[in-house]
Amino acid sequence: xxxxxxxxxxxxxxxxxxxxxxxxxxxxxxxxxxxxxxxxxxxxxxxxxxxxxxxxxxxxxxxxxxxxxxxxxxxxxxxxxxxxxxxxxxxxxxxxxxxxxxxxxxxxxxxxxxxxxxxxxxxxxxxxxxxxxxxxxxxxxxxxxxxxxxxxxxxxxxxxxxxxxxxxxxxxxxxxxx
Numbered sequence: 001x002x003x004x005x006x007x008x009x010x011x012x013x014x015x016x017x018x019x020x021x022x023x024x025x026x027x028x029x030x031x032x033x034x035x036x037x038x039x040x041x042x043x044x045x046x047x048x049x050x051x052x053x054x055x056x057x058x059x060x061x062x063x064x065x066x067x068x069x070x071x072x073x074x075x076x077x078x079x080x081x082x083x084x085x086x087x088x089x090x091x092x093x094x095x096x097x098x099x100x101x102x103x104x105x106x107x108x109x110x111x112x113x114x115x116x117x118x119x120x121x122x123x124x125x126x127x128x129x130x131x132x133x134x135x136x137x138x139x140x141x142x143x144x145x146x147x148x149x150x151x152x153x154x155x156x157x158x159x160x161x162x163x164x165x166x167x168x169x170x171x172x173x174x175x176x177x178x
Contacts, residue, residue, distance in 0.1 A: 001053070001054045001057070001060045001063055002051065002052070002053045002054075003051075003052045003053075003063060003067060004049050004050070004051050004052070005049060005050045005052065005067075005070060006048055006049045013025075013026055014026070015045075015050070021036050021037065021039065022036070022037040022043065023035065023036045023037065024037070024070060033072075033137070035066070035069045035070060037052075037066060038059075038062045038063075038066060040054060040055075040056075040059040040062055041053070041054055041059070041062065041063055041066065042054070042055070052066075052067075081123065081135050081136065081137055082135070082136055082137070082138075082139045082142050083133060083134070083135050084133075084134050084142060084143070084146045084165075085131060085132070085133050085134075085165070085166030085167070086131070086132045086134070086146065086149065086150065086163050086164070086165065086166065087130060087131055087132075087163070087164055087165070087166050088130045088131075088132065088153075088162070088163055089130060089155070089160050089161055089162065089164070090108075090109060090153075090161035090162060092107065092109060093106075093107060093108055093109060093130070093153075093161075094106070094107040095107075095127045095130075095132055096127075097118075097125050097127055099118075099125065102117060102118045102120075103115055103116065103117050103118060104116050104118060104125065106152060106153075108152060108153040108162075109153070109161075114152060116148075116149070116152070119141070119145060121136050121137065121138045121141045121142070121145075122134060122135070122136050122142070122145060123135050123136055123137060131166065132149075134146060134149075149163060150163045150164070155170065157170075157172065157173050158172060158173050158175055159172070160172055
C-alpha cells in the first residue's frame, strides 16, 4: 500500500527526527501538535511531498491510522482541544479559580487552603458547584495535571468524598456495623 502526502496541504508543517522516529508537527502560536510515524512505514522525501509505503497488508491499518492523524493536523490546531471533568464530593469542599493569577485555591478539609498554579498548557478551567472542567491542547500534559489534582484528595472508598472523574463509577465499600 502506497500513499503520498503533500507538504502544501499543511500550514507551518515541520518534519523532524527524535530518537530515531520521524514526527510531523504543526506550530500555531504557542500550540504545537505532534504525530509520530510508525516504524513499519517506509518513507521517501521529494520537494513537495512524502511517499509513504507499507510492505505487508497487516501494517496497512497503521498507515491508515497515521493518515487519519495527519488529516487532523490539516485543520487548525486551535480547534483540537481535550477536556476532563472532575467531581468533588464532600461537605465543605470548595474550588475557587483566579484565571488572572493563573491559580486555583482548594478547600479540601485540611487545616489549610491548597493553592495550585495552573500551567500554561491549560487553556480553560470552569467550575460549577462541585464539577470542574479542565481544557487543554496537550492530552498527555492534561492527564498529568488532572492526576496531580486528584492526588490532592482521592475519593474515599467508604463514602466517596474527594475528587473523582465525572462519569467514573466506583462501588463503595460496605461499612461494618456492630
